[in-house]
Amino acid sequence: MRNPLVTALTVFMLIDALDWALGVLPVVRYALIHKDLPVTFGFRALSGPFEALGINGLVVAGVLFVAVSLLKLLAAYWTWRLRMDGPVLQLILLAISAIFWYGFALPFGPPIGLAQIVLMALSWKSLS
DSSP, X not given: OOOHHHHHHHHHXXXXXXXXXXXXXXXXXXXXXXXXXXXXXXXXTTOSGGGGGHHHHHHHHHHHHHHHXXXXXXXXXXXXXXXXXXXXXXXXXXXXXXXXXXXXXXTTHHHXXXXXXXXXXXXXXXXX
């Protein structure tokens, strides 16, 4: 029987992967077409320290962030299959994601990442 903590961890990993990948792609597309960042709810999307890279650098960073986020789907799949590779890969990807959370000034990244780390610690023994 699957540990409910592993299920919760997998769900958090999927939300983390899909939210960032699907949320950043339209912004990157907009920036590529319009050579500027879109304004959503009065805030410039993906604005932060990475703006110093210029719009082309920002687009490249956005595409890299989407790639890192999509790799989290593999980590979620491995975790669902109760493989230890999943949480290990996720920890690596969370560390890389932290650079993007800071660079794009994404306030929801750290709480979601912290929740995953706590769930990993609680469910570690359930994984092989």
